[in-house]
Amino acid sequence: MSTKHIVIIGGGIIGCTSAYYITHHPTFTSNNAVVTILEASSVAGGASGKAGGLVAKWAYPKELVDVTFAEHERLAREHNGKERWGFRYTGCGQWTGRGEDVVRDAGEMTSKTSLEKKEGLVSGKNTARRNTGLPDDLDWVKEDLTDAYEPMAGDGETAQVHPYQFTTSMCELAQEKGAKLVIGKASAINYSGSGASRSVSGVEYVNEAGSKEVIPASTVIVAAGPWTSTLLPSVPISGTRAHSITVRPTRPVSAYALFTEITLPRSSFRTSLGSPEIYARPNNEVYACSPGDGEPLPSSTKEVKVDQQVCEALFKQISAISSELRGEVTASQACYLPNVNSGPRGCPIVGEVDNAKDLIIAAGHTCWVSLSCTLRHCCGNL
Numbered sequence: 001m002s003t004k005h006i007v008i009i010g011g012g013i014i015g016c017t018s019a020y021y022i023t024h025h026p027t028f029t030s031n032n033a034v035v036t037i038l039e040a041s042s043v044a045g046g047a048s049g050k051a052g053g054l055v056a057k058w059a060y061p062k063e064l065v066d067v068t069f070a071e072h073e074r075l076a077r078e079h080n081g082k083e084r085w086g087f088r089y090t091g092c093g094q095w096t097g098r099g100e101d102v103v104r105d106a107g108e109m110t111s112k113t114s115l116e117k118k119e120g121l122v123s124g125k126n127t128a129r130r131n132t133g134l135p136d137d138l139d140w141v142k143e144d145l146t147d148a149y150e151p152m153a154g155d156g157e158t159a160q161v162h163p164y165q166f167t168t169s170m171c172e173l174a175q176e177k178g179a180k181l182v183i184g185k186a187s188a189i190n191y192s193g194s195g196a197s198r199s200v201s202g203v204e205y206v207n208e209a210g211s212k213e214v215i216p217a218s219t220v221i222v223a224a225g226p227w228t229s230t231l232l233p234s235v236p237i238s239g240t241r242a243h244s245i246t247v248r249p250t251r252p253v254s255a256y257a258l259f260t261e262i263t264l265p266r267s268s269f270r271t272s273l274g275s276p277e278i279y280a281r282p283n284n285e286v287y288a289c290s291p292g293d294g295e296p297l298p299s300s301t302k303e304v305k306v307d308q309q310v311c312e313a314l315f316k317q318i319s320a321i322s323s324e325l326r327g328e329v330t331a332s333q334a335c336y337l338p339n340v341n342s343g344p345r346g347c348p349i350v351g352e353v354d355n356a357k358d359l360i361i362a363a364g365h366t367c368w369v370s371l372s373c374t375l376r377h378c379c380g381n382l
C-alpha cells in the first residue's frame, strides 16, 4: 500500500485536533500515512493559545456543538484533561452593575466589535432575574456594585479548558502516535493534473533558516485560522484583533465565567460602559478579554501588536468590580479571531475547496471553536 502524506497547515486548535483525530483513528497506521503539522511560528501562538477556553452546550453552530461538547468531556476523561488542560465545569452568567473608582486613567478603545459569543443563547432561556441574583459562591464580584446577575445556562452546560494547554496537548498526543511537527511558513500549495483529476502534490514552505523546502502531500488540510485566505484567496476569511489579560487574583476564586456590562464612573474612565468577559481558571488565574477592533491582520502570530493601553484599561475595568481581581497581571496579549465574511453566522468553512482533490479547509471558527471538523474527510481517505 502506498504511503499517504497528510500535511496540516496551521498548529492552532483546528490543526492540532485534526492531527489528533487522524492519528487516533482505528484505521490509522503510521506505516502507510505520514501526518505533518506545518506551523509558521509556534503551536498555539495565535487565538488558540490566547482565547478564553469556554466550552458550552449553548454555543453555536448547534450542529457542531451537539458533537463537540460531549467530545470535550470524552477527551478530558481519556487523557486526564482535568490535570492536563484544566477541564472543568463552570458557572456562567451575565453580570450587570457599576464599577468603582480604583486607579487613574489608562487608554481605552474607541471602536469596538462584539465577539458575539452570547449569540448562541436562546432568548428568554435561563434569564429570570432574582433581586440581584448573585449566587452565594460568586463572592469575588462586589455585591453592592451588582445590579443583576442572570445565569446563562444550567449545571453541566458550560465547561472550560485552558486553551494553550489543550492545543499543545493535542499536538503532543498526535506526535506520540507518529505525527511530525515542522516549524515553517507555508508559501504555496502545489498541484498535479487538471480538471477532475487535479489534486494536491505538495506544500512549499519557508523553514526557520529562511530556505524554501517542499513537503510531498496527497492530502492538504488548511487550518491557518485568520491567515487561511493568504494561502487560498477565494476563501472569505478575515481576522478581528482582540486583547486579553491574565491576572493572579489576590486569593483563589470560584469557577465562574462572567459576561459583564459595567457602568463606569466618568471621573476615571474614558468610556461609560465596559463589557469585558471574565473567566476564572483552575490554576489560580483569571482571564479577561475585551471586544475586538479593526487593526489589520499582520503576517504572523509573532507580529501581532499588543496595545498596552487597551490591556491596562481592561485590568482597570475588572478591578473596578472586584478587589480579588486587583492582583498581579501575568500576561497582556492580543490575537486574531477568524471570521467568515459571508454565509450563516458563526459557521466555519469545512470541506474540499478550489476544485482540487484532497485539498481540505477547516477554518473560520469565530468565537466558538469546535475541535476539528475534518475527521470524516481525512479518515475516509486513509
Ligand SMILES: Cc1cc2nc3c(=O)[nH]c(=O)nc-3n(C[C@H](O)[C@H](O)[C@H](O)COP(=O)(O)OP(=O)(O)OC[C@H]3O[C@@H](n4cnc5c(N)ncnc54)[C@H](O)[C@@H]3O)c2cc1C
Pocket: 009, 010, 011, 012, 013, 014, 015, 038, 039, 040, 041, 042, 043, 044, 045, 046, 047, 048, 049, 050, 051, 052, 053, 054, 055, 184, 185, 186, 187, 223, 224, 225, 226, 227, 228, 231, 242, 243, 244, 289, 290, 300, 301, 335, 336, 337, 338, 362, 363, 364, 365, 366, 367, 368, 369, 370
Ligand atoms: C479573545 C478571544 C477569546 C476567545 N474565546 C473563546 C472561547 O472562550 N471559547 C471558544 O471556543 N473559542 C474562543 N475563541 C475563538 C477561538 O480562539 C478560535 O476560533 C480558534 O482559536 C481558532 O483556531 P484556529 O486553529 O482556526 O486558528 P489559530 O489559533 O489562529 O491558528 C492558526 C495557526 O496557523 C498558523 N499559520 C497561519 N498561516 C500559516 C502558514 N502560511 N503556514 C503555516 N502555519 C500558518 C498560525 O501561526 C497559527 O498558529 C476566542 C477568540 C478570541 C480572539
